[in-house]
Every structure is written in C-alpha cells, then in structure tokens.
Amino acid sequence: xxTAVQTHVPAAKVxxxxxxxxxxxxxxxxxxxxxxxxxxxxxxxxxxxxxxxKMSSPAEVARIKATLREQKLYTVCEEAACPNxxxxxxxxxxxxxxxxxxxxxxxxxxxxGHGRPNELDKDEPRHTAETIQxxxxxYAVITSVDRDDLKDGGAGHFVExxxxxxxxxxxxxxxxxxxxxRGRMEIALDLLTETPPDVFNHNIETVPRLYKAFRPGSxxxxxxxxxxxxxxxxxxxxTKCGFMVGLGETEEEVYALLDD
Numbered sequence: 001x002x003t004a005v006q007t008h009v010p011a012a013k014v015x016x017x018x019x020x021x022x023x024x025x026x027x028x029x030x031x032x033x034x035x036x037x038x039x040x041x042x043x044x045x046x047x048x049x050x051x052x053x054k055m056s057s058p059a060e061v062a063r064i065k066a067t068l069r070e071q072k073l074y075t076v077c078e079e080a081a082c083p084n085x086x087x088x089x090x091x092x093x094x095x096x097x098x099x100x101x102x103x104x105x106x107x108x109x110x111x112x113g114h115g116r117p118n119e120l121d122k123d124e125p126r127h128t129a130e131t132i133q134x135x136x137x138x139y140a141v142i143t144s145v146d147r148d149d150l151k152d153g154g155a156g157h158f159v160e161x162x163x164x165x166x167x168x169x170x171x172x173x174x175x176x177x178x179x180x181x182r183g184r185m186e187i188a189l190d191l192l193t194e195t196p197p198d199v200f201n202h203n204i205e206t207v208p209r210l211y212k213a214f215r216p217g218s219x220x221x222x223x224x225x226x227x228x229x230x231x232x233x234x235x236x237x238x239t240k241c242g243f244m245v246g247l248g249e250t251e252e253e254v255y256a257l258l259d260d
Contacts, residue, residue, distance in 0.1 A: 024102055024113025031108045036213040038108055057090035064089045067134060071127040074101045076143050081111040095141045095177070096128055098161055099154050103145035105217045109205070109244065112145060120150075120157055129164035132172055140165065141201075143177035146217075153181035155188035159195045175199035175240070180223050189226075193233045200230055201240040207253040214247060224260055 016032035017025060031038045068075060076097040077085045088094060102117040103110075121127075132140050142161055147154040158176055165174055176197040181188035192200070208220040231239045243257060 019115040021116040022102070022118045023115055025115045026111065026113050030106055030114040034106050034108060034213075034216045036216075058086075060092065061086055061089040064092070064094060064135075067131060068094070071131050072121070073124070073127055073131060074098075076112070079112045092135060092137075095143055096131075097143050097145065098124055098128065099144045099147050099157055101145065104148040105146040107205075107215050107217075109214045109247070117145065117147060117149060120154075125157070125160040125164040128161050129168045132165050133168040137169065137172050139173045139175070140169075141175045141177060144179060146179040148182070148217075151184065152187050152191060153179060153184040155181065155184075155191040158197075159191050162195055162197060173198040175201055177201040177203065178226075180218055180226055182217075182219065182222055185222070185226060185229070189230055189233065192230070196234050196237045199238045199240055200227075200234070201242070202226055203242045204257065205243055206247055207243075207249045207257050209253065210247055210249060 014028075017029045019025060065078075068078075074097045075094045076082070077088060077094055079097055079101050082088075097112075099120060100117045101113060102115045103112045104114070104117065106114050128142070142158070142165075144154055144158070150157075155178075158178065162174060162176070165172065174197050176192075176199070178188075178192075178201065180202065202223060204220070204223050205218075206214050211218060211220050227239055227241055230237075245254065
C-alpha cells in the first residue's frame with residue numbers, strides 16, 4: 001500500500017527545486033511539474049479512532065528496522081509511508097524496495113521520493129539475500145523504484161537479487177512487483193523470462209481515465225501488455241496485479257478494468 005503525497009503549496013509563487021543526483025524531492029517539489037494541478041489540503045481532517053494504527057510489537061518493529069539499516073536496504077513500507085508498517089513489521093513481514101530510494105517518476109498517489117537516482121549498489125542483491133535468510137522468510141516480496149535511467153529498467157538487478165536470494169534461501173518463494181519498464185519492455189522481459197520469479201506482479205494502479213492525474217509517465221495499455229506478454233512467455237509462472245479504489249473512479253470503470 002502507498003500513501004498519497006502530502007502537498008504544501010507555498011503562498012507565493014515559488015519554483016520547485018530542480019533534481020540533484022542523490023537528493024529526494026517530495027511534496028510540492030515532486031508534483032509541481034505533473035500534468036494535473038494538485039489541490040493542496042488546507043486543513044487536515046482528524047482521523048477517526050478506528051483508523052489509527054496501534055503498534056502491537058515495538059521490539060519486533062525495531063529489530064526489523066535495525067536489520068534493514070545494517071544491510072543498507074530500503075522497504076516500500078517505510079519509503080511510501082505505509083500506515084500498515086507497524087502491523088507488518090511486527091509480523092516479520094516487509095516488502096523490500098531495491099535500486100535505491102529515489103524514483104524517476106512523480107506519481108502523486110505514492111510518497112516515495114522523486115529525483116535523479118544514484119548508481120546501483122552492486123552489493124544490494126547480496127545484502128537482500130542475507131536479510132531474507134537472516135529473517136528466515138518463507139515468502140519474500142521484492143519491488144523497486146522506477147529506474148527510467150537504466151537501459152534495462154533495472155530488470156537485470158532483479159535477476160541478480162533472485163539469483164543471490166535463491167542461493168541462500170532455496171525454499172523461499174519470491175514475488176517481484178515490477179515497474180512498467182516502459183520503453184525497455186523487450187529487454188526486461190527477456191531477462192525475467194530466463195530467470196523467473198515464483199510470482200510476477202505488476203500493478204495497474206487505477207482506471208485509464210485517471211492515469212494522467214495519478215500515474216503520469218505511465219500508460220494503461222502498456223501495463224496490460226506487460227502482464228499479457230509475460231504470461232504468454234511463462235505460462236507456468238503465476239501473474240498478479242493490483243489496483244486502488246477511492247480515487248474518483250466509477251463502479252462501471254472498475255468492472256471494465258477487471259474485464260481488461
């Protein structure tokens with residue numbers, strides 16, 4: 001799950017910051033240049049008690065975070081400010097986010113920082129594998145930021161993580177939640193066809209009408225094609241897709257998305 005960007009628009013007209021390599025842009029600086037104007041929240045409404053998250057096992061949450069920091073790893077749980085983090089970490093569950101913590105896209109539904117990413121960490125596949133082994137995971141989910149700066153969109157890095165993880169934890173099932181590899185789909189799918197995960201996941205996110213507002217830089221049909229082509233290539237591998245509701249879509253649009 002991801003959390004929408006909390007956006008504060010300055011009273012005076014201020015130019016958003018330019019991306020500097022290695023620096024994360026969030027809020028106004030992240031979404032100021034997307035095609036749809038983001039209307040800021042003037043007054044945040046008080047959340048009802050039933051939606052507030054209670055930390056059931058702070059010691060376990062602290063242990064998971066310490067392990068991740070020691071291995072210099074990121075999770076989408078932390079970077080996207082997911083409200084379910086305490087529950088998942090307390091259960092020993094986390095979704096690893098590889099290829100750094102800076103995304104080349106500016107999607108306003110997600111709180112992951114935008115900017116010019118650093119070079120790939122060559123030790124990250126090994127560190128991810130060691131963490132999966134150390135936590136004794138039976139099922140691991142690995143996702144990533146979008147890396148439009150890489151020739152293969154980062155598919156080769158996914159393969160390295162898969163290989164390292166299986167070498168240390170051969171009985172652990174691995175699901176990868178991949179970006180859309182837009183403009184790089186052929187080379188990316190070649191790599192992931194040869195070295196497949198146990199589950200291939202790609203989220204469609206929302207209905208076509210809302211793409212310009214919520215998923216700028218992505219294309220609805222392209223995401224459908226990505227899922228279709230991979231399934232044709234590897235019919236033995238489970239494919240998976242997720243999307244959000246509550247963004248302004250109609251019931252009919254949800255049915256149409258499911259039909260697609």
